Amino acid sequence: MSVNGVGILAAIIIGGLAGWLAERFMNSQMGLFMNIILGIIGAVVLNFILAAFGMAYTGWIAYLIIGFIGACLLIAAGRAVRG
Numbered sequence: 001m002s003v004n005g006v007g008i009l010a011a012i013i014i015g016g017l018a019g020w021l022a023e024r025f026m027n028s029q030m031g032l033f034m035n036i037i038l039g040i041i042g043a044v045v046l047n048f049i050l051a052a053f054g055m056a057y058t059g060w061i062a063y064l065i066i067g068f069i070g071a072c073l074l075i076a077a078g079r080a081v082r083g
Contacts (some may be wrong), residue, residue, distance in 0.1 A: 006060050014060055015039030018067030025068075028073045041069020057082075 006014060019039030023030055030038070046066045050056065053068070057066065 006058075006063055010060060011043075011063065012036060014063050015026050015067050017041055018064050019041060019071045021068050022071035022075055026072055026078060028075050030075075039067045042072070042074050043067030044070075044071035046073070074077040 006057070016036040018037055019030075019035030019042070020032075022028075022038060022042070023035055042067050043063055046069060047057070047063075048065070057063075
């Protein structure tokens with residue numbers, strides 16, 4: 001089973017890295033588990049949105065970039081909701 005051209009284990013590792021990079025970029029202190037969750041969810045959600053517009057990317061570099069952007073957007077949305 002694969003997620004956008006990468007395996008499940010690779011998706012967890014790349015998602016964790018993307019979440020960690022987003023945490024550093026956004027100056028957030030969320031912790032390792034939350035970084036992994038934000039990176040994976042950010043990548044999945046943003047890939048879904050891009051696919052709806054006819055753009056689909058596969059591979060670990062695309063997954064990392066999309067995960068980073070998605071995690072940054074999730075962190076920003078969380079900050080906006082918290083006030």
